[in-house]
Amino acid sequence: MSAEGARRRDVTVADVAKAAQVSKAQAARALGNYGAVSDDVRERVQAAAEALSYRPNELARSMNTGKSHTIGVVVGDIENPHFGLATRGITDTAKKAGYNVILVNTDEDREAEVDAVRVLLDKRVDGLIVAPASSVDTGHLQEVHRSGRPMVFIDRTAGDMPVETMAVDMARISREATRYLLDAGHRRIAFISTLRTNAPYTPGMTLESSQIADRIEGMREAFLEYGLAFPEDLVRLNAGDEDSIRSITREVLRGPDRATAAVASDGLIALSVVEAIQELGLSIPADVSFLMYDDFAWTRLTTPPLTVIAQPVYNMGVAAAKALIRQMEGLPPAAPAQFTATLVRRGSVGPCPATTGKPGREQLAGKPA
Amino acid sequence: MSAEGARRRDVTVADVAKAAQVSKAQAARALGNYGAVSDDVRERVQAAAEALSYRPNELARSMNTGKSHTIGVVVGDIENPHFGLATRGITDTAKKAGYNVILVNTDEDREAEVDAVRVLLDKRVDGLIVAPASSVDTGHLQEVHRSGRPMVFIDRTAGDMPVETMAVDMARISREATRYLLDAGHRRIAFISTLRTNAPYTPGMTLESSQIADRIEGMREAFLEYGLAFPEDLVRLNAGDEDSIRSITREVLRGPDRATAAVASDGLIALSVVEAIQELGLSIPADVSFLMYDDFAWTRLTTPPLTVIAQPVYNMGVAAAKALIRQMEGLPPAAPAQFTATLVRRGSVGPCPATTGKPGREQLAGKPA
DNA sequence: GTGAAAGCGCTAACAG
DNA sequence: CTGTTAGCGCTTTCAC
Numbered sequence: 001m002s003a004e005g006a007r008r009r010d011v012t013v014a015d016v017a018k019a020a021q022v023s024k025a026q027a028a029r030a031l032g033n034y035g036a037v038s039d040d041v042r043e044r045v046q047a048a049a050e051a052l053s054y055r056p057n058e059l060a061r062s063m064n065t066g067k068s069h070t071i072g073v074v075v076g077d078i079e080n081p082h083f084g085l086a087t088r089g090i091t092d093t094a095k096k097a098g099y100n101v102i103l104v105n106t107d108e109d110r111e112a113e114v115d116a117v118r119v120l121l122d123k124r125v126d127g128l129i130v131a132p133a134s135s136v137d138t139g140h141l142q143e144v145h146r147s148g149r150p151m152v153f154i155d156r157t158a159g160d161m162p163v164e165t166m167a168v169d170m171a172r173i174s175r176e177a178t179r180y181l182l183d184a185g186h187r188r189i190a191f192i193s194t195l196r197t198n199a200p201y202t203p204g205m206t207l208e209s210s211q212i213a214d215r216i217e218g219m220r221e222a223f224l225e226y227g228l229a230f231p232e233d234l235v236r237l238n239a240g241d242e243d244s245i246r247s248i249t250r251e252v253l254r255g256p257d258r259a260t261a262a263v264a265s266d267g268l269i270a271l272s273v274v275e276a277i278q279e280l281g282l283s284i285p286a287d288v289s290f291l292m293y294d295d296f297a298w299t300r301l302t303t304p305p306l307t308v309i310a311q312p313v314y315n316m317g318v319a320a321a322k323a324l325i326r327q328m329e330g331l332p333p334a335a336p337a338q339f340t341a342t343l344v345r346r347g348s349v350g351p352c353p354a355t356t357g358k359p360g361r362e363q364l365a366g367k368p369a
Numbered sequence: 370m371s372a373e374g375a376r377r378r379d380v381t382v383a384d385v386a387k388a389a390q391v392s393k394a395q396a397a398r399a400l401g402n403y404g405a406v407s408d409d410v411r412e413r414v415q416a417a418a419e420a421l422s423y424r425p426n427e428l429a430r431s432m433n434t435g436k437s438h439t440i441g442v443v444v445g446d447i448e449n450p451h452f453g454l455a456t457r458g459i460t461d462t463a464k465k466a467g468y469n470v471i472l473v474n475t476d477e478d479r480e481a482e483v484d485a486v487r488v489l490l491d492k493r494v495d496g497l498i499v500a501p502a503s504s505v506d507t508g509h510l511q512e513v514h515r516s517g518r519p520m521v522f523i524d525r526t527a528g529d530m531p532v533e534t535m536a537v538d539m540a541r542i543s544r545e546a547t548r549y550l551l552d553a554g555h556r557r558i559a560f561i562s563t564l565r566t567n568a569p570y571t572p573g574m575t576l577e578s579s580q581i582a583d584r585i586e587g588m589r590e591a592f593l594e595y596g597l598a599f600p601e602d603l604v605r606l607n608a609g610d611e612d613s614i615r616s617i618t619r620e621v622l623r624g625p626d627r628a629t630a631a632v633a634s635d636g637l638i639a640l641s642v643v644e645a646i647q648e649l650g651l652s653i654p655a656d657v658s659f660l661m662y663d664d665f666a667w668t669r670l671t672t673p674p675l676t677v678i679a680q681p682v683y684n685m686g687v688a689a690a691k692a693l694i695r696q697m698e699g700l701p702p703a704a705p706a707q708f709t710a711t712l713v714r715r716g717s718v719g720p721c722p723a724t725t726g727k728p729g730r731e732q733l734a735g736k737p738a
Numbered sequence: 739g740t741g742a743a744a745g746c747g748c749t750a751a752c753a754g
Numbered sequence: 755c756t757g758t759t760a761g762c763g764c765t766t767t768c769a770c
Contacts, residue, residue: 058491060747079457088448103472122427271666297640303672392741429763
């Protein structure tokens with residue numbers, strides 16, 4: 001009987017070396033494909049390795065080389081197809097370059113993110129791609145950056161840290177979308193976001209998310225351009241679960257001064273907003289216009305198809321991975337990529353209806369040429 | 370000037386030990402929280418660690434202990450919310466138990482899967498959760514199983530391997546859904562799937578995917594129950610990209626003997642099928658009934674809302690992680706979980722229309738009590 | 739409790 | 755080209 005009963009210990013270079021009758025060093029060289037090895041030795045070693053079905057221990061390898069060929073990815077929520085796609089872009093690119101990906105979910109919670117980064121670093125990932133949960137509270141990220149570990153941000157910025165960032169110009173597209181709504185005659189435009197804050201939105205407040213801050217800023221700018229006051233009261237944050245989204249939507253869409261257009265800050269939220277609108281007995285776009293961020297395929301299937309803001313998420317993932325790999329390989333950064341979101345006009349935005357009590361007329365008068 | 374210029378080497382236990390004036394062993398014990406350490410030493414070590422901002426090298430730790438506290442997850446496509454949700458269930462559970470997740474995407478390609486498993490094993494993950502791309506070609510998985518490494522399958526089986534598997538009873542729900550369609554008078558029911566095969570579907574053929582095989586089997590059984598012949602010609606595989614899905618849909622929905630109901634095997638495919646139906650000028654459910662697998666939120670938003678087969682994907686992820694962790698910790702397996710999919714009747718299935726040329730009458734005659 | 743010393747599996751000098 | 759000898763950073767005997 002052979003070594004069957006023994007607790008199956010992994011076979012190591014030493015075992016292979018012995019079997020191939022060469023020194024451990026030579027076996028290692030042949031196996032690891034480095035240094036100089038004669039054809040004869042190489043063949044014997046490979047044969048032995050094959051016979052013993054040897055598999056290198058990457059951990060040991062990493063310990064010596066200092067490289068793990070692994071990149072850590074920290075996102076808020078993989079369940080959201082937005083991140084799903086981005087992650088796909090990252091993993092596709094990483095794999096092509098011989099890197100693996102460790103994925104950590106933070107639920108957009110800063111504490112979890114701090115933790116995630118720490119764990120990843122402890123595991124000695126070669127680099128990090130993170131979608132910062134907060135662009136304000138960035139101590140942990142600054143520390144990483146200071147330590148010199150390669151890092152790239154995706155989807156959002158983290159304060160003004162000098163780290164390569166793959167994100168779209170949110171203020172720009174928000175401005176464009178808002179103009180579109182304004183041109184359609186809307187003045188009461190609601191913006192609904194999941195962003196968690198301690199207090200309801202007030203004009204000057206600091207927002208954790210650069211994305212949301214920029215979107216609101218873009219809206220404000222558009223209103224300003226048109227010489228109109230931005231309806232701050234219609235900016236609604238903390239739209240967490242379905243219930244809160246529904247009640248927020250109802251609130252905003254009721255009363256004589258109701259919103260005539262709603263912008264949902266992501267695809268998940270959009271679902272509940274649209275349902276709430278339908279429950280209210282309002283129809284899109286006759287009674288209320290609707291616009292959402294992210295161009296998911298299903299937005300083409302609703303009646304009417306939804307007007308959306310498309311973001312090149314997959315490409316951002318690809319670019320993030322590429323940039324990180326350049327950093328890890330000590331190459332100079334490529335020219336900063338420019339990602340532009342686009343407004344996809346489908347059927348959910350229509351002309352502003354005369355709101356209850358017909359106060360719509362005078363509002364429309366404010367529209368510039 | 371302090372050690373600023375030096376290439377910042379990671380601080381190790383040795384450094385901490387020196388600073389705390391204790392032996393390396395004691396420092397390690399205090400830091401790693403094992404063995405016996407006096408309060409005094411522990412405090413000094415912790416203080417020193419803090420001061421030097423020491424972080425353990427998990428690689429080194431893993432090498433010694435043989436545990437990496439990492440589980441490898443191999444799925445076909447994270448971009449698909451189906452897997453996104455499952456992955457979420459896995460990572461949530463893993464994190465709670467102190468495990469990390471390395472995610473690898475296979476694009477449902479067996480070669481890629483073989484590779485993924487190998488890489489993960491080389492990285493010495495403690496266990497594997499995989500959604501087998503093929504339930505036929507399972508050599509690599511059998512090897513893993515034979516090696517004794519903890520492993521759990523999710524979403525589908527791999528042949529008859531004795532490995533814990535978290536999946537729904539597909540044949541059952543498919544039977545139920547088919548009965549529902551049959552009861553509505555449909556006889557020409559098409560089944561459209563992305564599954565890649567070398568040849569078009571023929572009755573006896575071996576299918577790589579246990580899921581798809583079971584679904585077809587379920588349909589066949591339902592037809593049999595009703596004493597009807599199963600329309601094998603309407604089983605369509607290889608619905609890869611949008612174009613092929615569209616042309617398949619058109620094909621199936623045209624002609625005097627066209628299908629009156631279509632079942633889409635996943636949410637991604639569903640989009641194109643529905644669009645193709647609309648392009649054909651047909652309406653759901655008046656002209657053709659529609660049913661799909663996976664209950665994504667957006668299916669409630671279409672007009673009509675879509676009738677779907679809901680699968681407890683998140684829970685399957687949770688269960689898979691839990692089962693794997695039990696295995697890794699040497700505990701006996703819990704009672705095998707039972708996952709049941711449910712048919713969610715919304716508005717996309719209606720009575721069978723009289724098809725072109727009205728040959729529908731005699732078909733309907735075949736319906737049992 | 740504590741410390742010295744021996745590994746884990748591999749790579750990396752360094753001499754031949 | 756090849757073999758010997760050190761480590762990588764940590765855990766783990768094994769004595770004291």
